[in-house]
Amino acid sequence: MKKVIVILLVVLLLWVCLTLFTQYSGRGPSIPITSDHSSQNCLIVYNPDPFYNFDFLICDKIAEGLKTVGFDSQIMTLDKTKNVELSTYELIVICSNTYNFSPDWSTQKWIKEKNLLNKKTIAVTLGAGSTKRSKDKLEKLLLHNGASVIESKSFWLMKPNDQEKSNKTNEQVALEMAFELGRSVKLEK
């Protein structure tokens, strides 16, 4: 019995270390994606993690989709947004990773600190495949902080994003869906 408890404690400790490492040690690019016929600006924010750049790839595809409907997008990691004036953006896409069934801590903190009153936002929840609670939490947090959530979507690394597209990799499917998400945006003026 003692052995089992020790093993469980070690596993728990390792999981806590992995969570802390993942939440705080990611690096990722911040880039502009401009449209030839731009009339609106979009800020896309994400908190990179150290393992794989699924978050950036999804942000990039959303920006490419937005480009086709006349948006200039600025993709930024959260740590680069300190001096960003949110009022210059008509739309904000918040792309959060899921850790232990919740949106990543930096994204939650960012939402609480920024003035999102009446801001049009799109909530994007990424994860291996279990994101329902995290997605709900992200939406609630945005609404609680006065934002208007015009769309909310999850994309998964492991769980099939679309059962019917089995001839493509799951990641390809997710990226195509992210592009469509961007392309479907139409803001009322």
Ligand SMILES: Cc1cc2nc3c(=O)[nH]c(=O)nc-3n(C[C@H](O)[C@H](O)[C@H](O)COP(=O)(O)O)c2cc1C
């Ligand atoms: C400590 C830890 C906890 C995680 N918890 C969840 C979870 O609760 N639900 C889920 O769907 N994915 C979970 N994941 C997977 C990540 O959400 C997923 O790897 C990430 O969103 C994909 O981003 P990336 O490709 O940029 O790494 C977890 C990953 C780690 C490392």
